[in-house]
Amino acid sequence: MNHRRRLNIAFLIMLFVTVIGCKSKQEAPATKTAPPQNAGEVKSISGQNTAGAPVTSPQDKIDAEAAAAHVLSQMEAGDFAKIYNEASPGFKQIGSETLFVAKFQQTLQKTGPFKNPKEISFVTLPDKTHVLVYRLENDRFKTERRLTFDRSKSGKMELFGLNQHDDPKSR
DSSP states (O other), X not given: OHHHHHHHHHHHHHHHHHHHOOGGGOOOGGGOOOOOEETTEEBOTTSBBTTSOBOOOHHHHHHHHHHXXXXXXXXXXXXXXXXXXXXXHHHHTTOOHHHHHXXXXXXXXXXXXXXXXXXXXXXXXTTSOEEEEEEEEOSSEEEEEEEEEEEOTXXXXXXXXXXXXXXXXXX
């Protein structure tokens, strides 16, 4: 009997929502128009596409990918101090150069060197930072490195964030 009462209540709630609807999500009939098309991409006034993702200029994408390639080559060479020194001031707030270098040297010793990074994702966030995700592998680990870049006031694309996730390979 208790089960039947719950089913009846659930049915009444669904009926109520269906009949009444959610007024906050409804638009006035006059405002429903097709968004303008511009070179195959729909844009809004805020500089974002209609899906809400910020629009990335081709130059920002080129600069962010070049900066990422530079950082990845420095990581491959083990030049962590240079990565830290060339990074944005916001990046350096994570801690001292000594701690950063020690942590990534320890990670390099644990995982070994990685080769052939493959870009698997490029996203521009609403704050205009660019996030690139790379997949790398070696004999022991699969890893993903997420590099975040922001354009400095001088116009240079600088490392703003760095994250690495390592998964041991099954033998």
